[in-house]
Amino acid sequence: MASTWNRHHVLSLADFTPEEYDTVLQTAASFREVLSRRTKKVPTLQGQVVANLFFEPSTRTRSSFELAAKRLSADTLNFAASTSSLTKGETILDTAKTYLAMGTDMMVIRHREAGVPQAIADEMDRLGVRVGVLNAGDGQHEHPSQALLDLFTTCTLIDSDRPRLELLKDKKIAIVGDILHSRVARSNIWSLTASGAEVHLAAPPTLLPQLFADFTTNAPGKLFLHWQVEPALENADFVMTLRLQKERMTQHLLPSLREYHQRFGITRDRLRICQPDVKVLHPGPVNRGVEISSDLMDDPQFSLIQAQVTSGVAVRMALLYLMGSSKA
């Protein structure tokens, strides 16, 4: 199953190959089957230690990774830093090395700033130890496991038994919201353009600078920028909404949440110009009534939000399993 996998760290999707995407999707599909059994656990990572180093607070992603590791029978360690403990003299590398000394095999790392998972991965490589590092969200850079679970969620909707990258070819996918500050959007742009989908970004210009037009190079899928929401939504197969942080108003990026919702909020009304069977995704946590209207979020006809959370465990199991068995 893991024959096409030799990636030791998962830090970014920028250099993911189509084979790697398919390997993750297929592996996740088999773990989804495990999760539907009465005994939802396999001994794959028995005796291994997975450390969740969450320098930035997170409940959802951390719980999802913890459950994924436990379903694979790994022992888990959780480090939840208030950033203040790191200003007492210990560096991020010291923290990582402490967990290394405890015998950690894989580190799942989240940090409020970009590049920290990579810095720790580089340090592990420099020390010559076989510890895999998985980026669980770094600043505004990337959140690979979220994009992979979004990919899994959309692909399984099209072909539940055999989710694969090519299923999204020529699909129209809108990503609406605070793209500038979103690590989820960045990882999704890499994966969705790799699939050959048409990716339409929509946000006010302050949250979607023209610089995004050159984000990808040589990807099979095309990338479009829109400063209005309607052209992005027209005939869309999937709509991905993003969380809008309230502090964007104080940074002179938006006049008000009200105006944002009026112009870019995803509502039942706006979805009428999409494909009739359009589905809506959101990485959570949702600001109800800002980026998406409250009733739409709970409507199973449109919303994939709960499916995303369920997919998350299977996809994260797949990543931990693949990294643990990597030959690289």
Add this chain to the structure above:
Amino acid sequence: MKSELLQQVRVIDPVSNTDKVVDVLVADGVIQALQENISDYPTDTQVRSCRGLVLGPGLVDLYSHSGEPGFEERETWRSLVASATAGGFTRLHILPDTMPAIDNLSVLTRLQQIEKAAAVKINFWAALTLGVKGQQMTELAELASESHVVGFADGRAIENLALLRRLLEYIKPINKSVALWACDSHLAGNGVMREGTQSVRFGLPGNPAIAETAALVAILEVVAAIGTPVHIMRVSTARSVELIQAAKARGLPITASTTWMHLLRDTQAIKSYNPHLRLEPPLGNTVDVQALRQGVRSGTIDAIAIDHTPYTYEEKTVAFAEAPPGAIGLELALPLLWQNLVETSEWSAVELWRSLSTYPTHCLQQRPSTISPNTAAEMILFDPQQKWAVEPQTLKSLSTNTPWLGQTLTGRVVQTWLSQEDFYS
């Protein structure tokens, strides 16, 4: 009488626009002769074969930071001087953002003891404003009376244009250099790398080029109105090079410098998220680096500064965006610039050397040193082929905050001659 004969050394002298292999005789700190073959020399002369080595004037650093006083864990005077000497710098000019800041005569008087004891010439940029806070002007005339004050600079942006105007008016009759950094902090915001495709890809907050250029336009307008000569520090964008070129063309009394790191690295390098690449101003995009290199060659940008900024391992071992900006450079600049610009034939050796020695002295109203007979020997011997590893043990600086840490460099200064002469003509 102590004399040395350097045989078959490649002399690079920007003042006389020379690049040739000759014998050089030095006695008692004075260059006696430069000839193709010197056979007539005192019997006790130390003779050294210098085939493959380069002899040039001592390098002049326009501005760098000291750790002492206040941040001795980063750098002491002793380590700073050792670092400068190892890197071939014979004149240092220290920015005033120490703790306490160099903003009054009593601080300066204490520092002069250090200057006297030092092996290299150390001069100081006195602060333009108290505590380099950009609010209240220092006692400029009194500070200017001290011979070790090369001029005035905060090393930080002075964003209050009314204050800037008054400073330039007040300094006009004082006849000292003024160095200003163009940066609009509101436009720069929380940006930590130059805004562009790479900043968007790497997910790092962008600092737009207009944070520099908009502030530069404002400074140039104030200079045009007042007429006080100004040196523009740390030029980092392609557009700034154009603005400076146009300002010089219309006769504004300005000089300008970029830093050695801005000539060698661009935003692509930040893919590594190495905190030592976090600088202020940030590294430019590829077009900026090309324009800066061209600007230095054409003389629009007069000089290359080092802006040596030491930080401890603890201070720099953090996320890229959280790292304090700056990197060390005194020991690294010459070998890296030589390998990347001269060995590649992009620049001539004279072009590089003049931007590190002769033109900086012009910006500071100093007399340049030169390799010619009957002049004091303020010069360095550089081996462009010597390899060395950048490690904490090999660096004289107390700090190791450089992206080249752990790498092997080619090129090293092997000897330095210091002149005790006053270089203000």
